[in-house]
Amino acid sequence: MQQITAPELAAWLADDKRARPFLLDVRENWEFDTCHIEGATLMPMQSIPARIDDLDEDAEIVCICHHGARSLQVAAFLERHGFQKVTNLTGGVHAWALQVDESMPKY
Numbered sequence: 001m002q003q004i005t006a007p008e009l010a011a012w013l014a015d016d017k018r019a020r021p022f023l024l025d026v027r028e029n030w031e032f033d034t035c036h037i038e039g040a041t042l043m044p045m046q047s048i049p050a051r052i053d054d055l056d057e058d059a060e061i062v063c064i065c066h067h068g069a070r071s072l073q074v075a076a077f078l079e080r081h082g083f084q085k086v087t088n089l090t091g092g093v094h095a096w097a098l099q100v101d102e103s104m105p106k107y
Helices: 006-014 029-034 045-054 069-080 092-099
Strands: 002-004 022-025 061-064 086-089
Touching (some): 002 006, 045 069, 061 069, 069 086
Parallel strands (some): 002 086, 022 061
16 A cells, blocks of 8 residues: 655645545544544544445545554555555644644644
8 A cells, every 4th residue: 555645645635637536534523523634534444344335446545544543454454355546644634734734623
């Protein structure tokens, strides 16, 4: 799987010439309600096995969590199930808040 930093993801999202990735936020509801990257879809980690058919195997998927550990596990799970375009956001939304959007709440 690939890794992407918060500034690299921000550049990707700002690039109109690149297709927008599917932002898969695997945190819990309260975490997502506290802060999230605009356009992200919430699908808590424990729900992924039951909802895997809701995901497009052909889509570019960026997995997101608080610091990058849960999303790394989900990305590995997706790869084991045939997803080939999976990227993990290193440092998670915490890195995003520090490096891209300093107005984002931190927890």
